[in-house]
Amino acid sequence: MGSEVQGTQTFDKAKRAGLKFSEEAMTTVQTIISHYPDDKRKSALIPVLHIAQAEFGGWLSAETMDYVASIIKIQPIEVFEVASFYSMFHLHPVGKCVFEVCQTSSCWLMGGEDIVKYIGKKLNLKVGETTADGLFTLKVAECLGSCGTAPMLQCGASYHEKLTYEKIDKLIESYRAEGKQKNYTDLDYKNTL
């Protein structure tokens, strides 16, 4: 955001960008909205943002947020406030596979830091960076509820637990071979290697 005032017209980039949910996604969105009373559509915001993030490139652009606002029938700022609050929503482009490595107590006790370092070295990444081919992003996460199977990382819907260097090697190999965007909403998640 620059210091120049941009004028007062309503931005409707979503329309300009031609964003539209696939038919299947739209059905899911409508089902989600139906879970709440008619005048409480806003409740559907977070679940719908998950679907939007999965549908439109793995992150939430201004256009995507505009589009979601139009579907939920709320102000775009309300979407932005929420999207920026929750750690699972990415407001900047990320790689197809986002490795979120847990670093809190139990995972740290079991070597979570080593996992971060190992992935970083292997993919030549610092925390927060994405590989040049746009395939992998390395992030650290706070406790993901996998303390008894530490150390662990999450990628999309999948939990990868009791990690070792060998497991990470295999994981990276298989994801690279697939070359597919991993989303939290994926149905074909695999929680073991």
Added chain:
Amino acid sequence: MGKKLLIHNDKVPGIQGLAVYRQHGGYASVEKALKTMTPDQVTDEVKKSGLRGRGGAGFPTGLKWSFLAKPEGVARYLVCNADESEPGTFKDRYLMEHIPHALIEGMITSSYALGAKVSYIYIRGEYFYVARILEVAIKEAYEAGWLGKNILGTDFSNDCYVHVGAGAYICGEETALLESLEGKRGNPRIKPPFPAVAGLWGCPTVVNNVETIAAVCPIVVNGGEEYAKIGIGKSTGTKLISASGHINKPGVYEIELGLPVEEFIYSEEYCGGIRNGKKLKAVVAGGSSVPILPAELILKTAKGEPRLMSYESLGDGGFISGTMLGSGGFIVMDEDTSIVKNLFTFARFYHHESCGQCSPCREGTGWMEKVIKKFINGTANESDVDLLWDIQSKIEGKTICPLGEAAAWPVAAAIRHFKQEFLDIARAKKFVDVSHYNRLNKVAV
């Protein structure tokens, strides 16, 4: 062998599905409640059972239910708190993943007791795949007539939906959870009013933890008095404990409350002792926010009595020499562990998870993390220990929600019991992470 009521069938093949769950006595509580009991009778049984909230606060569930306002013509809601995010806690995930119907059954029976026609399971976003498992279970329950209109031919109708969050520890706080469920930022509300009066969309609402709701099933089936016979004193029933850290057998264990801590840590039935033959150094007994205790105080109280896994025994000695049962997130640390470094991971966690609404927590959690980081960097002074103590004391009890306390207590306890470690680092101007030996090669592939 202690009694098990919640996850005794977790290894039965196919128990995730309705058919097998039903064969093993599933949905008996719904049948019993709907056919033979009034809603108030169900609440009475829960009161008699002495069941206390399993999310961490330990508030008597029956009492919480009895606070629910019941104005004519206003909808009431039951919301299940499946936002499990307290570091060290993963029992709800285990329960929902392995026996999803236990939660659905509890939701229906509890909804009947509360007169809630619609209920929501608010599950943390990271557990998306668990939400899928629950959705499948709910679909099965609808198809078999356990959910929907006129359940078992009675007047009672009930809908149950799963609502996924998106990554925010604070949404485990019940009013933040309700805000989030309303599609807003997870900012805790200022109480009063309490959710029992004005909760979801301003309607009377009960928010209960997953394990609490699942425990309603055996209470209704066997009677509250039977449940109250299990356990010790006011800590009735069983509790799921998430055991992690430097133990031989990490995992989720259902224990009868009153089990000696020593037995839990060392017996083969539970944690199986400390890994690699090391000695026990410290335990965080109830999730990251409860005070850490050194080995001698976790095994025995200050009076020298054996410490038991119960609300009262773990709380014995207050915060001077005791701790809390909390959520049952039991983190074990061996003799090589740096308490300061572990504290740093907690401080970073609370800093990351502060919602930012009120000033002591917003500013204080980040400040504490930065000061502790000085110890990790080896640049801290002795006076930084006093500074840390002062900061935490100015957060505790001054915030809108309990996250302030949750962030302050671990800092206070680490200084209280392990001050020497802080001072040693400050004097040596050097931090050596002794605990940082290569653990990874020891993990079974």
Added chain:
Amino acid sequence: MKVTIDGKEIDVPKGTTILQAARMIGHEVAPPAMCYHSKLKTSGGYCRTCLVKVAQGSTANPNPMPKPVASCRTEVMDGMVVENFTSPEILEARKGVVEFLLINHPLDCPVCDQAGECKLQDLGYENGSAATRYEFKRREFEVIDIGEKIKLHMNRCILCYRCVKVADQITDGRAHGVISRGDSSEISTYIEKVIDNDFSGNVIDVCPVGALTDKTFRFKQRVWFTKPVDAHRDCKKCSGKARVWLKGEEVLRVTSRKDEWDESEEFICNDCRYEHKRKSDWVIEGPSPVNRNSVISQNQYQHLNELKVQIMKQQKALGFMDLNKKP
């Protein structure tokens, strides 16, 4: 309902908050408040400066409350006993809150446009320490425009949420809000949007610090060199009752009128605020009441004599030489 605050008793109607009751008694017992605003619903509770100790909950339940409570969001009960300035632990807690509010706030009052009318400056002066214990880098944001005439200096924001509540409650289609979380939270408009509606300027008036300022007045003049007068004009959009800040014959700025607690009495429209900068646009009623302790009162001559007497008394008490007496 009877409530006792710092030993002073008052009868108030049901639904009154502790803070309101304290304000009814007077300044000597009223806790400071940064985020509460009497004209904004659901405001308050965030900053924690108004924390008080409830030593007795009510006559029916005389137990004390376990923790300090935000007086702005806690209703009184009959027989409640409250301690504010008489409780050492509350003073200590408040000192802590002030420190928290200041660790990321720039300590550059001399170059801040809000100086002289900043609630945080007053609060720090009255409750803070002389030096900071915070040794780390402070949060930094760019200074941006969030409206045609509104400047946002996020470094100075204390996240009181007042401006968000103004947008929610007195304008249509809120365009700004609080984004991110924890200590990364910031006030922001939605990407590339600006606040633009007839009452948007009120966000400036409710801002207790120098985070939101009026671009038409910014750095034109130190507030204590201006003379505030209460004035009105015929306005179709608002009541037209405003405070006009003069320097000689020039109108430097127009704001809402503030009450003795520095909270807007009535919100005014942008037309009054920005478009009527000639003295002849206004019917001047007279000098605005200004708190004697405010630096602005140095231009308000009616207080001057009283002030001189006070200062002399203090100097005498401290054994100062009486400079007015000839040797």
